[in-house]
Every structure is written in C-alpha cells, then in structure tokens.
Amino acid sequence: MGGQRGEGVTSIEKTVSPWRSEDVWSIWLGWTVLAVALGATMVASTGAEKAVNPLAGMLADLGGWVSNPFDALRDKNGASVLPGLVGVFASLLVLFSVGLAGMRERMRGFPLAFTALFGVTIFAYLLSGQKVVKHYNLEYALWALVVGLVISNTVGTPRWLRPAVRAEFYIKTGLVMFGAEVLFHLLLKLGPPGVFIAWVATPTTLILTYLFGQYVLKIESKSLNMVISADMSVCGVSAAIATAAACKAKKEELSLAIGISLAFTVIMMVVMPPVIEWLELGPVLGGAWIGGTIDSTGAVAAAGDALGETGLLVATTVKMIQNILIGAVAFGVAVYWVTCVENSSDGARPSLMEIWRRFPKFVLGFIAASIVFSLLAKSGDSGEALVAAATVTSKTLRGWCFCLAFVSIGLETNFRELKQYLAGGKPLVLYVCGQTLNLALTLAMAWLMFTKVFPDAAASLNQ
Amino acid sequence: MQQPLSISNAVSGSAPISEPGRPAPGVRLAVCLAAIATIWLVVLPALAQVSAVRAMIDRHEAHGVDPSAKFYSELPAMPMISRRVDEIRRAEPAAFGLRKP
Numbered sequence: 001m002g003g004q005r006g007e008g009v010t011s012i013e014k015t016v017s018p019w020r021s022e023d024v025w026s027i028w029l030g031w032t033v034l035a036v037a038l039g040a041t042m043v044a045s046t047g048a049e050k051a052v053n054p055l056a057g058m059l060a061d062l063g064g065w066v067s068n069p070f071d072a073l074r075d076k077n078g079a080s081v082l083p084g085l086v087g088v089f090a091s092l093l094v095l096f097s098v099g100l101a102g103m104r105e106r107m108r109g110f111p112l113a114f115t116a117l118f119g120v121t122i123f124a125y126l127l128s129g130q131k132v133v134k135h136y137n138l139e140y141a142l143w144a145l146v147v148g149l150v151i152s153n154t155v156g157t158p159r160w161l162r163p164a165v166r167a168e169f170y171i172k173t174g175l176v177m178f179g180a181e182v183l184f185h186l187l188l189k190l191g192p193p194g195v196f197i198a199w200v201a202t203p204t205t206l207i208l209t210y211l212f213g214q215y216v217l218k219i220e221s222k223s224l225n226m227v228i229s230a231d232m233s234v235c236g237v238s239a240a241i242a243t244a245a246a247c248k249a250k251k252e253e254l255s256l257a258i259g260i261s262l263a264f265t266v267i268m269m270v271v272m273p274p275v276i277e278w279l280e281l282g283p284v285l286g287g288a289w290i291g292g293t294i295d296s297t298g299a300v301a302a303a304g305d306a307l308g309e310t311g312l313l314v315a316t317t318v319k320m321i322q323n324i325l326i327g328a329v330a331f332g333v334a335v336y337w338v339t340c341v342e343n344s345s346d347g348a349r350p351s352l353m354e355i356w357r358r359f360p361k362f363v364l365g366f367i368a369a370s371i372v373f374s375l376l377a378k379s380g381d382s383g384e385a386l387v388a389a390a391t392v393t394s395k396t397l398r399g400w401c402f403c404l405a406f407v408s409i410g411l412e413t414n415f416r417e418l419k420q421y422l423a424g425g426k427p428l429v430l431y432v433c434g435q436t437l438n439l440a441l442t443l444a445m446a447w448l449m450f451t452k453v454f455p456d457a458a459a460s461l462n463q
Numbered sequence: 464m465q466q467p468l469s470i471s472n473a474v475s476g477s478a479p480i481s482e483p484g485r486p487a488p489g490v491r492l493a494v495c496l497a498a499i500a501t502i503w504l505v506v507l508p509a510l511a512q513v514s515a516v517r518a519m520i521d522r523h524e525a526h527g528v529d530p531s532a533k534f535y536s537e538l539p540a541m542p543m544i545s546r547r548v549d550e551i552r553r554a555e556p557a558a559f560g561l562r563k564p
Contacts, residue, residue: 191559
C-alpha cells in the first residue's frame with residue numbers, strides 16, 4: 001500500500017487517500033497492461049484467421065541452458081531474447097514509475113535502483129533456467145529469494161537500491177495481471193468428476209489443515225498457517241503468493257512456505273509415479289491423484305508424464321481445474337481475514353465500513369480480471385483464442401513482477417528472522433500432516449469418482 | 464492481531480553484517496558467488512550429462528512439459544491437452560455426467 005512498504009506481503013494502511021494507495025495503483029497498472037494487450041490483440045486479429053498479439057514479440061523471458069549461460073539469451077527458435085528483455089525492462093520501469101508518481105512517492109533514485117534490481121532479477125532467472133534445475137521444478141521464486149538473501153546477508157542491501165525494493169507493489173500488480181489467466185469456465189473441463197476431485201477435496205484439505213495448525217499445533221502466526229495450508233492444498237507458489245497477499249502475511253512467512261512447498265514438491269514428483277505403478281492404480285486414477293496433490297503445476301505435468309499420455313492428460317487437467325480455485329481462495333481468505341482475524345483491540349467484530357477499509361482492494365482487481373477474461377473466453381468462437389493471445393503479454397510481465405518481488409523479499413530478509421519461524425519444526429509438521437490428509441482425501445475422492453460414480457469417464461479417458 | 468514486520472526491522476536486517484571472527488562481508492559474498500558459479504557451471508552441467516537426467520529432460524521437452532510452470536497457462540502442452548479433453552468429453556458427455564450439447 002502506498003507509502004508503507006516493508007511490512008507484510010501486504011501491509012496495514014496509513015491514513016492516505018485510497019486513490020493514492022498501493023492497492024488501487026496496482027489495479028490501475030495491472031488493468032492497463034491487460035487493456036493494452038487485449039486492445040492490441042483485438043485490432044491485430046480483425047480479419048485475421050487466428051488471434052494475433054502484436055505485443056507478444058516485444059517482451060521475453062530468458063531461454064533455457066545446460067552448460068553455457070549465454071545460451072539463455074536465445075529462445076527455442078534461436079532468436080535473440082535481448083530486445084524482449086529490453087521491452088520488459090522498459091515496460092516495467094515506466095509502469096512502476098507512473099505508479100510511484102500516482103502515489104506521490106519519491107521518484108528520486110528509483111530508475112537507477114530499478115535498473116540494478118532488474119539486473120539481479122535477470123541473474124535469478126538465469127539460475128532457474130539451467131535445465132537440470134528447471135526440470136526438477138526448482139523454479140525462479142527460490143533462486144530469486146536466494147540471490148536476494150545472499151546480498152542482504154553478506155554485503156547488505158545498498159541504501160541506493162532501496163527505492164526499488166517494493167515486494168508488495170510488484171506482487172499486487174503481478175496478481176492483478178494474473179487474474180486474466182484464472183478462467184472460471186475451465187472448472188467444468190472434466191465435468192462433475194473433476195469438480196469433486198479438485199473443488200471438494202482441495203478446500204476441505206485447506207480448511208482442515210488450517211484448523212489443525214490453529215488448534216492442535218497452536219502455530220502462533222495465523223498468516224503463516226494459512227499460507228502453508230493454501231500452498232500445500234491448492235497450487236504451490238502461485239497460491240502462496242495470492243494467499244499471502246490476501247492475508248497480509250509477513251515476507252518471511254511467504255519465503256518459508258515456498259521453501260517447504262518446493263522441497264516436498266520435488267520429492268513427490270519423483271516418488272509418486274513409481275508408487276502409483278506399484279499400487280497398480282492406472283493412469284486415470286493415478287493421474288487424478290497426482291493432479292490433486294502435488295503442489296506445483298509443472299511438477300504435476302512431469303509426474304503425470306511419467307505415467308504416460310493418459311496420466312499427463314488427467315493429471316494436468318485436474319491441476320488446471322484446481323488452479324482456478326486460486327481466485328476463490330484469495331477472495332475467501334481476504335474476507336475471512338478482515339472479518340474474523342483482524343478484530344479490533346476490544347475483540348468486537350468490525351463494522352462494514354471498517355471491513356471495507358481493511359479489505360485488500362487489489363484482490364477485487366484480481367477477481368474482476370478473472371471474471372472479465374472468463375466471460376471474454378466464452379464469447380463467440382474465437383473468444384478463447386483471443387484471451388490466450390492477449391494474456392501472453394500479461395503472463396510475461398507478471399512473471400517478471402513476481403521475480404522482482406522475490407528478489408526484493410530476499411533483499412529485506414535476515415537469515416536469523418527466518419530461523420524463528422522454524423522453531424519447533426511446526427511449519428514442517430503442518431505441511432507433512434496436511435499433505436498426508438490431502439493424499440488420502442484426494443485418492444479417496446478420485447477412486448470414488450472414477451471407479452464408482454463415473455467409471456465410464458475413466459474408460460473414455462483411457463482410450 | 465499480528466504485528467507485521469516493521470520497515471525499520473527489515474532495513475536494519477539488510478545492513479552489512481560485520482562480526483568479530485567472521486570473514487569480511489565482501490569475502491562472504493565472493494565465497495557465495497564462487498559456490499554458485501561452481502554449482503551452476505560445473506556440477507549441474509555434469510549432472511545434465513547423466514543419461515537418466517538427459518532422458519528425462521528430452522522426454523519433458525518432447526511432450527511439452529515444463530516442470531517449472533507455476534500455473535496451467537505456462538505449460539506448453541496445455542492447449543493440446545485441453546483440445547484432447549474436449550474431444551473425449553464431447554464424444555461421450557454422459558460418461559462425465561454432462562448433457563449432450
């Protein structure tokens with residue numbers, strides 16, 4: 001929020017005009033990107049055979065590499081990604097400069113600091129692009145944190161870099177853009193079997209894990225409990241980011257939740273396929289089990305692929321349906337937090353006005369993007385293709401926003417502060433117990449759906 | 464209500480840490496960078512040549528699987544998978560508890 005950086009992933013408000021707040025400006029910026037990308041795609045696609053996004057080539061991610069890091073400067077087709085990187089840098093510099101100006105914050109030093117921060121972010125992206133790292137699901141969030149932590153815990157974060165260390169602003173803006181990829185119509189992709197596996201087992205696991213953390217483990221920080229419960233039950237890093245922002249978790253809590261999730265994701269990605277083969281569950285039931293339990297979407301695809309074509313198809317489709325839950329979870333957590341967790345000092349329930357004042361407004365921008373792009377995708381024959389083409393731009397930019405955010409979090413974190421959250425090993429116990437429940441509940445639901453209630457669906461998918 | 468970390472704590476936490484008996488901040492940074500360079504330029508490229516690892520990477524790339532994807536929209540194989548699921552569901556909607564369109 002405007003002018004009050006450095007607290008939680010989102011922080012408590014100061015008495016500034018709501019129009020100058022970080023929440024509102026993250027909505028403006030996110031929606032500007034979405035509107036420009038959609039407008040350009042619509043204009044370029046008029047009369048064309050397929051949807052074309054003329055801005056897609058202007059932005060780029062780094063490519064993959066094995067032994068020569070300079071290979072990352074070329075994409076799969078051998079073209080240089082340097083112009084695309086310059087495009088990303090220029091777009092984000094302009095966007096966030098406008099945002100800071102809109103919030104009436106000091107601009108002095110920001111361009112230089114942002115340039116340096118972007119350089120560090122490129123380095124983190126480069127580390128995550130090494131193919132062994134990439135194919136074991138050790139994604140950029142981890143390396144961005146590590147790079148930031150290395151700097152802050154050795155030479156310290158230089159004072160001149162601090163104007164650009166704005167983790168909350170980058171996360172909120174990235175999340176608003178991210179909303180355009182949360183398309184609600186995908187919920188019915190597999191019909192009722194998919195809904196039951198992803199939308200019944202997952203929220204049940206989330207709620208029970210959170211209650212277990214509160215009442216059995218008695219974890220002091222409710223936000224840490226919620227972020228771990230959500231990233232374990234929904235979809236790993238992306239769910240952790242959205243939930244942490246919605247419940248105003250501390251940066252260290254987000255870092256810890258992501259670290260635990262990535263470690264267990266790698267283990268589950270490697271272990272689950274042989275276990276499924278040993279149990280002779282088959283690719284449909286096994287794929288659904290993988291899709292509903294492994295945190296990260298990419299790791300789900302890798303583990304599903306080990307079961308064959310059908311395993312990949314079922315696992316990724318169940319995960320995709322579960323991914324859509326992220327919008328509902330972020331909104332639900334934000335509402336729960338401002339109404340039930342953030343009680344006033346006398347313990348009284350807040351008034352509606354107070355609830356509105358506390359509500360993280362950027363969540364509304366995220367949900368609105370999701371609804372508008374879901375409706376667009378369902379409009380006419382070319383709606384889905386139009387949305388897919390338009391979101392290429394926002395997908396690239398929100399990836400860089402999240403990476404900038406994680407570098408920023410690392411730059412603001414001290415190893416010693418991280419240690420206190422691991423005291424007693426409660427976060428690890430919470431994750432292990434929650435994941436055990438997730439494994440049991442998802443397997444039971446997938447078995448019920450694909451062998452008892454809709455056995456013909458399993459037969460169709462197996463063909 | 465929880466007290467979020469204050470900006471003053473965060474900033475002080477990122478100051479150079481000079482403690483008696485520990486190497487200078489610049490030396491610690493150099494050691495970390497050397498470790499990163501060794502792992503990324505020597506260890507990981509060597510691991511990539513192990514046949515099982517190489518086979519896994521090749522298989523993922525051939526099938527459009529990106530294990531570092533954070534959302535379905537980042538998976539190269541997703542559009543193809545989505546079309547295939549639509550075909551299967553359209554062929555037998557009743558099997559999925561859906562009505563014929």
